[in-house]
Amino acid sequence: MEGPATIQGMVDRLITEYNIDVPFPDILVGNAKDRFLSDDITSVVYIGKAWVEGHWTDHIAARKPGVDFEVWVRKGDQPFPAKISIVLTEEEGKPLYSARFRKWATAIPDSINLEFTPPEGSERIEVAPAIAFSMMA
Numbered sequence: 001m002e003g004p005a006t007i008q009g010m011v012d013r014l015i016t017e018y019n020i021d022v023p024f025p026d027i028l029v030g031n032a033k034d035r036f037l038s039d040d041i042t043s044v045v046y047i048g049k050a051w052v053e054g055h056w057t058d059h060i061a062a063r064k065p066g067v068d069f070e071v072w073v074r075k076g077d078q079p080f081p082a083k084i085s086i087v088l089t090e091e092e093g094k095p096l097y098s099a100r101f102r103k104w105a106t107a108i109p110d111s112i113n114l115e116f117t118p119p120e121g122s123e124r125i126e127v128a129p130a131i132a133f134s135m136m137a
Contacts, residue, residue, distance in 0.1 A: 017128035023097045052082040066090040080104040
C-alpha cells in the first residue's frame with residue numbers, strides 16, 4: 001500500500017479509511033502546544049514532582065472539553081515528556097491512553113532507512129478500507 005507523504009496524512013487515512021484507533025495522534029502530528037494548550041483549557045494543575053522512568057519530572061494535569069490529560073515532563077537539560085495519560089471523557093467507557101517514554105532523539109540519522117523489508121516466508125495481504133464494508137451493508 002502506498003501511503004501519504006506525511007505522518008498527518010497517514011494518521012488521517014488510518015482513522016477515516018481503516019477505522020483504526022490510533023493512540024496519541026496529538027503527539028504524532030501537528031503542534032502539540034496548539035492541540036493541548038488551546039483556548040478551551042478549563043483547568044491546569046501542577047501536581048508536583050514525581051519519579052518516572054529514572055528521572056525526576058514535573059507532573060501536570062489539565063482539562064478541556066472532552067479530554068482530561070496528564071503529562072510528566074523531565075526536569076533538567078532535556079525536558080521531554082516521560083509519561084502522558086489521556087482520558088476521553090465524552091467517549092463511551094471513557095477510554096484511557098497512557099504511554100511512557102524512555103528514550104528521546106532529536107536528530108535524524110543520515111543513514112535512516114524507511115523501507116520495509118518483509119521477513120522471509122511472509123505473504124502480502126490486501127487490507128480493505130472499512131468504508132468498503134459500510135457501503136456493502
